Amino acid sequence: MISGEELKKLSKLARIEISEGELSDLGKDINSILDYVGQITQINADKEPQMNADKVLINIMREDENPHEGGEFSSDLLNEAPNKENGYVKVKKIL
Amino acid sequence: MKIDLKNLNIKTAHQHLIKGDFSSEELTKECLNVIKEKNKDINAYLEVFEKNALERANDADKKIKEGKYTELTGIPLAIKDNILIKGQKASAGSKILENYTATYDATVIKKLKDAGAVFLGRTNMDEFAMGSSTENSAFGVTRNPLDLERVPGGSSGGSTSAVAMNSCLGALGSDTGGSVRQPSSxxxxxxxxxxxGSVSRNGLIALGSSFDVIGPIGKTTSDVEIIFNTIKGGDDLDSTTIQESKKVYPVKSREAGISLGVKLFNRARIIGVPSFVNEIGGMDNFAKNNFNESIKRLEAIGYQTKEVSLPNVKYAISAYYVTLPAEASANLARFDGVRYGLHKDGENGIDDYLKTRGVGFGKEVRRRIILGTYVLSAGYYDAYYNKAQDVRDLIREDFKSAFKEVDVIITPTTTGSAFKIGEKVNDPVRMYLEDIFTVSANLAGIPAISIPSNKKEDGSFDGGLPLGLQIIAPQMEEDVLFEIAKNFLGEK
Structure with missing residues (x-):
């Protein structure tokens, strides 16, 4: 069960402002979901040793080459930024 | 020739286009007329690209005259609102992207453009594809054209309604846990x-990156096959796509297991029927009976059926609704009000994020991000997220063992037909259970198709509302799905 305090902390971590009024509904919903999906915490999922052996995970790499022309996409991308100045995305001071 | 969209599909429209019975411009205009007439009631389209569609139709007509065409040249399609078309808005059904204009074409869009397809507009969806009814869109619900009181399913409900209201000949959706199959059903x-990995995700707004795949929706199996063959293939811009040269399939087919993909002999295909279908709670009788009739129909046309056991599939919903929110919470971290999308000003930088995301994301999205944050947090990671990955492996193993004995596996697509608008929207667990038959294919990464299972010869549905039959195959065996689907539906 997630408490109201935990929920507040989680929403802060997730960078989502939740109003006090919404907290109890959200808590109810999330706890009912956890109640259902919690069945997996009870499963004994000890796997056969050979199971991971043929799990095919391969890295896909490419050469770092043929860069596009500098600035080719800048104005299109900057057009989408809510705040900008002189070709930069503008954010609030953090220090 | 008078254009009757109700009785046209991609294949037949293509024949008419190359014979010159009508032009793509005329066909596109007719689609636009239907949208004008019906969209206000159904809300399948969030935006119609009228001018752009007519320009592309004219280009297509030129190509057809020059003899340089594909089966999709001049064919009007609808595109889900989470697939990027350069210069057009793409909002993923969310307020946070309401005014976002795509800065590049998704790979599937590039391929469809090269094939000469016409894009009519962008279709409504559950916000960031989180939902099974299209009720979670920030831009209003979409209605089911077959019964306006009911949902079209979701999250690709705008795309399926667009096809079902005869306003286009096919559409693209995306499927993370069932979002193409359930609304198609x-x-x-x-x-x-x-x-x-068979279709590039480049340019698809991400939900759960280990599940997401773009999929076609159409009136016939052949139409879906035509779109799939156009959009599939390896892509350097999506490293999870399967490149022809590096084919590795964790879940192999029976034949591949025996002879490394070489068909040594012809034999009747064997269709697996999982024993759990009858044990699932919440299945209505109508759907149960229909599924049993479908088994008989497949046997009547010459297929062998065999019971298979998939012992861990009963945990699929739980494994999925732990893994998916975890992946979504990471993917949606990019919406910060800095580089694109909505921005709400707060007292400082952090406050900007809190406000932007608090206002920009709808209820279901907030719920899933917070749930994802929880299952990934220290102390719960092992109990939830890691356990879900183990269960995912077990489910993959279940399919692998089953496919040693059978070629495909069938289930109903859903536990019943389309439900009423508002019926499940306030009960997230009930809504999640909509995916009970569909999520396993996403967990295992294998292909699955939903086809109408109660359609009568006159085009109406036995019992009133449509139901779907789901056919699941081993990796990269879409051709087997098409073959069985066509035989079941009596398509030539």
């Missing part, structure tokens, strides 16, 4: 969730 259409 509710709208009486054919919908394919391709093998994970």
């Amino acid at each position: 509710f709208c009486g259409l054919v919908g394919l969730k391709p093998t994970y």
